[in-house]
Amino acid sequence: MTETGASVTGEPDASGRGPYAKGVARRRQIIESAIAEFAERGVDGTSLRTLGEAIGVSHATLRHYFASRDELLVEVYRAHEERDPADSPSDRGAVEVMTASADINRAIPGLVRLYATLTTDALQEDHPASREFIRERFRAVREDLARRIRDGQASGRIASDIDATDAAALVIAASDGLQVQWLLDPDEVDVRRALTLLERLLPGSAG
């Protein structure tokens, strides 16, 4: 999963050319190590300093690459999403896309916790980087799902009088909220089954 390796104390990727490429490789290594760390241990109370200790990078080095703890958390989550994109061909339904994504997340609860931390930080004052990232992410996912729902309406699979944006927000909310309940109570909450129920319900009166 981590082609660049878990150790970030060695030299930058040998394929890097010149100082800029080295910096990019080094930054990438730090992010990969942070992903591994968060996946295993979660993100609670993580400051740049404690994270640096955990992954064996000096605080000064971390500060060189990331302006703040929030920026590092955002970059880690972004890298995770880019590396493990939910497999979502454009003709796949909205709920199906979120179910596939939730399936991936279930194997890496630390990343679900990181996402919850980013989202909660985004709601508070004084976390502009998290707020910007999470708000834009929600907007982009709502837009993508709304398009899929409109496609479903065009093909007659979903009732035409359902507001696609409301439905998109609802599907994201269901997926996010179910993952939180599942993390707290894995024997009581089945994310996939509950999302499958939503998929059955979503057609509305069509279908």
Add this chain to the structure above:
Amino acid sequence: MTETGASVTGEPDASGRGPYAKGVARRRQIIESAIAEFAERGVDGTSLRTLGEAIGVSHATLRHYFASRDELLVEVYRAHEERDPADSPSDRGAVEVMTASADINRAIPGLVRLYATLTTDALQEDHPASREFIRERFRAVREDLARRIRDGQASGRIASDIDATDAAALVIAASDGLQVQWLLDPDEVDVRRALTLLERLLPGSAG
């Protein structure tokens, strides 16, 4: 709304009898002040010390009444829920109950932020008080909503082959997740409209 008053620097409620009653009244005053503080300013980075400064109570006094920051946050949220219970007669539908609760929350975004903080804390290590409270709260709400859904099935309003517990988890998730999206993007996300859509969908093939 706060009968005990916002100031906690004065004497305990005169109706208290003896030191125990005084202690209870004082604890209650602190909680009420904290609710007011959170409703206005949110909970970000709140330690017992900074909260004490904000509401004019010494750190020693707070430590006397609350073992930890988490215990105070839990008690504040519990008091908020007891004071402003969503009006939920037992024959009200599951989605309706969550919609009523979300309507109340919309007026006090600071408390929605507090709830998000408690929930995210609950997912991390080292927050046993938050974890216990939030897990039990989810269990209780799922049980209550599942009962309402089974009632709906008994009366033919909801398809009988829907799993009531899955549906209950789904309704809670939708409500929680929509409130998060709304806090981040109030012009783009309409909690009430999206929950009304869920209410329309939930009957499944019955209705």
